Amino acid sequence: MGSVEFEVRTAAGMRATGERLATVLEPGDLVLLTGDLGAGKTTLTQGIGVGLGVRGAVTSPTFVIAREHPSSAGGPGLVHVDAYRLGSLVEVDDLDLDTSLADSVTVVEWGTGLVEDLAGSRLEIRLIRPRGEDQGRADPSGGSLDASLDGDEVRRVRLTAVGPRWEGTDLSRVGPGPSPTRPDPRPAGNPEGN
Numbered sequence: 797m798g799s800v801e802f803e804v805r806t807a808a809g810m811r812a813t814g815e816r817l818a819t820v821l822e823p824g825d826l827v828l829l830t831g832d833l834g835a836g837k838t839t840l841t842q843g844i845g846v847g848l849g850v851r852g853a854v855t856s857p858t859f860v861i862a863r864e865h866p867s868s869a870g871g872p873g874l875v876h877v878d879a880y881r882l883g884s885l886v887e888v889d890d891l892d893l894d895t896s897l898a899d900s901v902t903v904v905e906w907g908t909g910l911v912e913d914l915a916g917s918r919l920e921i922r923l924i925r926p927r928g929e930d931q932g933r934a935d936p937s938g939g940s941l942d943a944s945l946d947g948d949e950v951r952r953v954r955l956t957a958v959g960p961r962w963e964g965t966d967l968s969r970v971g972p973g974p975s976p977t978r979p980d981p982r983p984a985g986n987p988e989g990n
């Protein structure tokens with residue numbers, strides 16, 4: 797199964813990653829998000845919600861284990877599950893959903909080892925905070941080379957596709973792509989074009 801890894805330097809970039817991911821997602825898909833507290837799992841899910849065009853703000857559910865976001869765009873809705881407080885296998889019935897998972901995109905935070913059986917295939921996404929010197933917090937030259945404005949920090953994102961659903965899906969579309977090296981097409985010195 798395919799695996800793709802790339803770097804995301806800002807929270808906004810993580811949301812944009814979720815939006816790109818939404819373009820490859822289909823009803824019935826299961827997405828498992830793993831990574832430390834604050835790694836960006838909910839931030840990524842917010843972008844997925846935007847990309848799918850669903851209603852309601854995607855937030856960290858504190859008391860709710862699963863939250864449903866119906867589509868406003870005629871596509872699949874989003875079922876956002878936070879399994880952090882769950883200690884055992886999540887059964888579909890336990891989620892007490894109005895929509896069926898077959899009609900929705902299901903995104904589960906902290907679901908590894910708990911929800912794999914919800915679907916025959918799954919997309920595993922691991923968000924990694926580089927530690928120590930990689931974080932750029934204490935740049936010895938005194939500058940701030942990292943994207944540390946507004947608390948943005950680098951994350952590594954690793955996508956791993958498991959199961960037949962993902963055969964033929966180009967996951968590299970989810971990454972940021974090659975850096976934009978195209979020359980600016982606008983005439984120099986006249987940015988407004990007038």
Ligand SMILES: Nc1ncnc2c1ncn2[C@@H]1O[C@H](COP(=O)(O)OP(=O)(O)OP(=O)(O)O)[C@@H](O)[C@H]1O
Nearest residue numbers: 804805806807810833834835836837838839948949
């Ligand atoms: N590159 C980045 N990608 C994602 N989030 C980032 C990045 N840089 C900084 N952040 C910040 O990190 C925080 C991530 O919080 P978020 O709630 O998405 O994490 P989480 O993995 O869902 O945590 P939890 O395990 O508590 O559910 C946000 O405050 C976000 O602004």
Ligand SMILES: [Mg+2]
Nearest residue numbers: 837838856905
């Ligand atoms: Mg979260």
